[in-house]
Amino acid sequence: MSWAGMVWPECGNTCMSEMPPQEKRTPNEAWFESRWWWRVKMWLQWTSWLQYLPNLVVVLLLLVLAGLGALIGCWPFVLVDLPLVLAALLFLNLIFDVATVRYGYHPEEPLPTSLAHLDAFEVMRARVSCRSFQKRLMSEEHRQMVLSLAEQNSRPENCLSSSPIRFEYVDNPLVVWPAVGTREFLVAIAPREYHEMAVVDVGRSLQKVVIEATRQGLATCWIGPGADHKSIIKHLGARFDPEKDHIICVCAFGYRSRYIPLAIRLILKTQRHRLDVQELFYADTVFAKPLNTNARPYRAFGRCYEVCQWSPSSYNAQPTRAVVLAENAKIQRVDFCAATHSRYYAMVALGIWLANWECGCEALGKVGRFEQLAPEMRGKEPFPDLPRYIISWVPKEAP
Template sequence: MDILAAMWRRVSVRSYDVRPVEQALVERLLGLARTTDHLTEVPPRIALVSGVERTRRVLTYMIGSYGLVQNAPHLLVGVLPEESDMARLDLGYVLEQVVLEATRLGLGTCWVTGSYDARRAGEAVGLTPGEVVAAVCALGYPARDRWGRFHSRTVRYLAGGHRRKPLTEIVFSDRWGEPWSPDSADPTLVAILEHARLAPSANNRQPWRFIVRPDYVTLALVRPAPIDGGIVMAHFALASAALRRDGRWEVRLRDDTLARECGLPQRVIPVAVFKR
C-alpha cells in the first residue's frame, strides 16, 4: 500500500484486538517519529505506553469515557518540548506521518486529543521539566469480532467521521472568499487537495482552509486548532511528494502580512504557505 492509498484507507479505529503489535513494527514507527520531517528546531517526542490495563488508565478521563476507545494495546503519546501553538502544529505534522505509516502496515489508529488523562499519560512516559503531553493516539490491530466492528462504526458515525467538506467549501482562489473550481485547476493540485481533505480533525470539524495563489498555497484555520493544522499539512506534503509536485511548507503562524495578502477575516488564523 502506498502513502496515497493509506490516506484513503485510514479511519479512526476505536475497538482493538488485545494482542500487542510486533516489537519490530513498533520500533519502526517510533524510529520514523524520530527521523521524519518536522517543522520546528526541537520536534515533539513520541513516547509509548503498552498494555491494555495501562492504556485504559490513560484513556479513562472521566466516568464512562473509556468506552470511546476500547482495548488499545498501545498508545503513542505526543510530548511537546514546551507548550506553544508551534509545538502543537509540529506534533500534528509528525504524528500523522506515523499514523499513515501504521495504516500502510495494516494497523489501526485513533487520535485522542480530549478524552484522556494527560497527567496519567505524562506519568506513564516520564516528562522532563517543561514537557507537556498534548495528545495520544491509540495503536493496534482492529477488533475483528462483530461487536468490536459495530462499536467502531457507530462511534465514527456519531462523530461524523464519514463526512468531508467539498473542496469548493475549503479552497479559495487567490483571496479569501473568492470561488475556486477544481474543473479549471491543475489536476495534480486538485489530487493533492483531495488527499489533504481526508485528514482527521478533532470532532471532524475540518477547520482548515486553503487559498491557491499563483506562487504558493496558503493554509489558514478558522478556529485555533494547531494540531489539526499540522495533520493536514502532513497530508498535503506527503501527497505532493507522492505526486511529484515537490515543495515545502514555510510556517507563518499568525503572520499579519500573509493575512493581508490573502484577505483573511479577522478571526481566521494564517498558518503556513506551501512553495514549490
C-alpha cells in the same frame, strides 16, 4: 484528535488542569462538571463501561414502553410484543459486546494484511480511526518500525519549529475514550511553554508515522480530549517533567478488531461526513471564492485536496482551511489557515493537513517547502481574523 476525530466527540476530561492553558473550562462547562451525574458519566467513561450503557438504557426504555402498553391494553403487537422483542435482542447484543470486547471471549482474529500495493492517496484514504483493537501486542517488527518512524520524524531537521517535540512509547492500557482494547501508544509531548509551530509539528510528524503504519496494515486512533492525562503521566514516570513538558495528544497503535460495541458502531456511521472540498479550499485570501479543483492550474494537484478533506480532527470539526493562489497559470503557493481560535487541537489538525498535502505532493512528484511568510510577502489582499494564516507551501521553481 475521536480526533474522531481523530476521535468521536469526546465529552470531557477528568484532568482539566492538564488541558492546554488557553482552553480552560467555560462557566457552563464548570457547572456541568460539578454535577453528580456528570461525575458518574466520567467514571463510566474512564472505566470503559460507558460504551455499553446506551444498550442498557434503550432496553429499559423498551421495557417501560411494553409495561405501559400492557396497562393500556391496545395495539399489543406495537406497544408490547415489538418492544419486548427489541429489548431482548438489544440485551443479547449487550451480553455479546461485553463478553467479546471487554473480556475478549472470541476466536483469535487474523493479523491484517499490508497495504503496500496501494498508492499514497489510497493509503491515506484507507486510514480511519480504529475504535476497537485486538488484545495482542504489535509484532516486534511493527513496533520497531513505529518507534523508528517516530524518532526520525521528530528530529529537529524534519520539523518546522525550533522548539523540540518528541513521542514517548507507552505499553500499557492507558485510560482513553472511546477506543477499546488499546495497549500501545505514542504520547506526543511539546514544551510546556506554548509554541504554535511546535504543536503543528506534532500533528505533521505523527501523521507521517500514522500513514506509514497504515501502509503496513496497522490500525491507529488519534486521541485528544478523550485521554486521561493523569493516567498518561503515571505511566510515563520520569520521562515526563511537568515543569517543562506538555502532553498534546496520544495515538494508539495496534491491530484492528472486528468486535466493536454497538453504540460505537452507530456513532462511527455519523462520523463519515466531511465538508465539501469547496468549503475547505479557496482561491482568494478573503475566503470568498471557493476553489474549482478541476480547473487549471489547480487540477494538477489531483487528490491532494481529497486527502486533506478526509484528514482526522478533534470532534471531526475540520478546523483547517487553505488558499491556493495562482498567477500566470501557475500555482504560486498554498496558504494553510486555522478556522478557529483553538491553539492546540486546531494546530494539530492543521499539522495533519500539512503531512497529507506533503505526502500527496511527493506522490505526484511536486517539490515544495513550507514557509511562514510575513504579512508584506502575502500580497495586497488582507487576511481576515478567521480563518487565520499559519504557514504556506511554496512550490520549488523549475530549473
